[in-house]
Amino acid sequence: MFIPDISGRSGPKYLALADAFAEAIESSELKAQTKLPPQRILSYRLGVTVGTVTRAYQELEHRGLVSPKVGSGTYVKDRQSETRTFYHPVSSKHGIDLAICRPLLINQQQHLSRTLQDLSLEPIAQRAVLDYCSAEGLQGHNQTLQHWLGQRFNSDIDSRRLLWTYGGQHGLSVLIQALTRPKETILVEGLCYPEFLHSCQQSERKLVPIRLDEQGIIPEDLELHCQRHKPRLLYLTPAIQNPTGVCLSDSRRLRVIEICRRHQVLIIEDDVLYCPPAHRRTPLVAIAPDITLFVGSFSKYFSGGLRVGYLIMPLSLSLPMQKSLRASCMHVSPLMIDLVCRWLTNGAMDAVDQEIDTELKARHRILQQIFSGAGQGAVPGFNVWLPLPEPLSGQPLSRQLQQEEVHVREAEMFAVDHYPVPAAIRISLTGPTSRSQLKTGLEIIQAHIESASEQSL
Structure with a gap:
C-alpha cells in the first residue's frame, strides 16, 4: 500500500496530500488502475482527518488523475488515454533523469x-x-x-x-x-x-x-x-x-x-x-x-x-x-x-517561489541522508556538484549510470576549451518528479561510487 510523504510541504494538508499523490502518479510510481489507500486507513497512518483525505481525493479527481468507483474505492486513471497520448513528448528519457534542471510543477496548473x-x-x-x-x-x-x-x-x-x-x-x-x-x-x-x-x-x-x-x-x-x-x-x-x-x-x-x-x-x-x-x-x-x-x-x-x-x-x-x-x-x-x-x-509567482523553496529543502535533506556533506559551501539550488573519488571520473561514471537508466551530467560537458576537467558530475535534485524517485537515483549513484572505491583498494 502506497503511503505518501507529506512532511515539509506547505499549504493546506489536503493539497499537500493531493500533490504527493500527483507526483507519484506523474512519475509512474503509482501505475494506472492502482487503488488508492482506503480513506480511514490513510487518515490514521498520516495523522490527519478523514475529511482531509476526502478533499485530497476530490482534488485528484478534479485534476483528472483518479476516478472513484462506487463500493470499490478510488483508482488511478489510465495514463494511456487519447489526451495524454496527444501531449506525450515525441522523445523522452526512460528512467531517472538527474540531468535536467527544472522547477517542479506543484500548483502552477x-x-x-x-x-x-x-x-x-x-x-x-x-x-x-x-x-x-x-x-x-x-x-x-x-x-x-x-x-x-x-x-x-x-x-x-x-x-x-x-x-x-x-x-x-x-x-x-x-x-x-x-x-x-x-x-x-x-x-x-x-x-x-x-x-x-x-x-x-x-x-x-x-x-x-x-x-x-x-x-x-x-x-x-x-x-x-x-x-x-x-x-x-x-x-x-x-x-x-x-x-x-x-x-x-x-x-x-x-x-x-x-x-x-x-x-x-x-x-x-x-x-x-x-x-x-x-x-x-x-x-x-x-x-x-x-x-x-x-x-x-x-x-x-x-x-x-x-x-x-x-x-x-x-x-x-x-x-x-x-x-x-x-x-x-x-x-x-x-x-x-x-x-x-x-x-x-x-x-502566484511569489506563492510558487515559496513552494519550490519548501520542496527544494526537502530534496536537499534526502541528498544529505545519502551523500553527507555534498554541496557544502555552495548555494542549495536545483543542482549539486558532486566531486568523485579516485579512480572515478565523470564521463565513464555517466555511461555506467545510463546502463541503469540513471542520467547525470558529467564535468566534461561544462569545460571550456582546454580547461582542466575535474572528476565530478552534476546532479539535478529537481529532475525526478517524486522524492522517492530522487532517493532511488541517488542510492544507485552511491552504490557505483562505493563499488569503484572498493575495487581501487
Missing part, C-alpha cells in the same frame, strides 16, 4: 487555469495580446516588470532598460548577436553553461576560460586575460555558478566590476538558475548598471514551458538590443507576457 479564466472575461486584453506589437512591448507589461524588479532588487530601474525575451537562452543569443562579431573574444568561467558555449560556437565567437576556485572566478586571472585578449564581454553566473553552485563572494564581485570597468568590458550576468530566497544577494546590475547586462527568466522560477525572460541593459544599448531582438523573433508573444504579468501582480 491551478494558477494557469484561473488566469486563463480571468483573461477570457477581458475583451480589451484579449485583442491586445493577439495583435502585433513592437519589440519594446506593451506599456502595462513593462511597468509591471519594472515595479516587480524594483522591489526584488531594491533599485529603481528605468523601463526603457528592459526587454522581454523568449527565456534566458534567447536573451543570451540576442546579446551575443548585438554586441559581438565572429572571431571576437568572450571571457567565460572555466566550467560554463553548455548551451551558452554552443551558442558562441555556432556564431563563431572565441571563448577564453577564466580559472575558478571556491569563491568563483579568480580576479587575477580575469585581469590577465583582459590585458591579453581585449575582450568585449565577460559571461558570469555569479548568484549560482553553473555547474558548481558556488556564489561569487562580495569582495570578488567588487573586484570583477573594477577590472571590467577599467578594461571597458561589459558583463553578462546570467541569473536564470533558481536561487533560494535566503541566499539571494544584490545583483551586479544594481551595483554597476553602466556595464552590466542582466539576463533573467521565469522558466526556473515558475515553469519550464513558460519560455519568458527579460534583459536589463544600459540605456545606451537599448537600440542595438531591440534590433537584435527583431532580427531573431520580431517581438515576444504578448500573450505569454500577459500571463507572467498577471502572476507577478496576483501573488
Whole structure:
C-alpha cells in the first residue's frame, strides 16, 4: 500500500496530500488502475482527518488523475488515454533523469487555469495580446516588470532598460548577436553553461576560460586575460555558478566590476538558475548598471514551458538590443507576457517561489541522508556538484549510470576549451518528479561510487 510523504510541504494538508499523490502518479510510481489507500486507513497512518483525505481525493479527481468507483474505492486513471497520448513528448528519457534542471510543477496548473479564466472575461486584453506589437512591448507589461524588479532588487530601474525575451537562452543569443562579431573574444568561467558555449560556437565567437576556485572566478586571472585578449564581454553566473553552485563572494564581485570597468568590458550576468530566497544577494546590475547586462527568466522560477525572460541593459544599448531582438523573433508573444504579468501582480509567482523553496529543502535533506556533506559551501539550488573519488571520473561514471537508466551530467560537458576537467558530475535534485524517485537515483549513484572505491583498494 502506497503511503505518501507529506512532511515539509506547505499549504493546506489536503493539497499537500493531493500533490504527493500527483507526483507519484506523474512519475509512474503509482501505475494506472492502482487503488488508492482506503480513506480511514490513510487518515490514521498520516495523522490527519478523514475529511482531509476526502478533499485530497476530490482534488485528484478534479485534476483528472483518479476516478472513484462506487463500493470499490478510488483508482488511478489510465495514463494511456487519447489526451495524454496527444501531449506525450515525441522523445523522452526512460528512467531517472538527474540531468535536467527544472522547477517542479506543484500548483502552477491551478494558477494557469484561473488566469486563463480571468483573461477570457477581458475583451480589451484579449485583442491586445493577439495583435502585433513592437519589440519594446506593451506599456502595462513593462511597468509591471519594472515595479516587480524594483522591489526584488531594491533599485529603481528605468523601463526603457528592459526587454522581454523568449527565456534566458534567447536573451543570451540576442546579446551575443548585438554586441559581438565572429572571431571576437568572450571571457567565460572555466566550467560554463553548455548551451551558452554552443551558442558562441555556432556564431563563431572565441571563448577564453577564466580559472575558478571556491569563491568563483579568480580576479587575477580575469585581469590577465583582459590585458591579453581585449575582450568585449565577460559571461558570469555569479548568484549560482553553473555547474558548481558556488556564489561569487562580495569582495570578488567588487573586484570583477573594477577590472571590467577599467578594461571597458561589459558583463553578462546570467541569473536564470533558481536561487533560494535566503541566499539571494544584490545583483551586479544594481551595483554597476553602466556595464552590466542582466539576463533573467521565469522558466526556473515558475515553469519550464513558460519560455519568458527579460534583459536589463544600459540605456545606451537599448537600440542595438531591440534590433537584435527583431532580427531573431520580431517581438515576444504578448500573450505569454500577459500571463507572467498577471502572476507577478496576483501573488502566484511569489506563492510558487515559496513552494519550490519548501520542496527544494526537502530534496536537499534526502541528498544529505545519502551523500553527507555534498554541496557544502555552495548555494542549495536545483543542482549539486558532486566531486568523485579516485579512480572515478565523470564521463565513464555517466555511461555506467545510463546502463541503469540513471542520467547525470558529467564535468566534461561544462569545460571550456582546454580547461582542466575535474572528476565530478552534476546532479539535478529537481529532475525526478517524486522524492522517492530522487532517493532511488541517488542510492544507485552511491552504490557505483562505493563499488569503484572498493575495487581501487
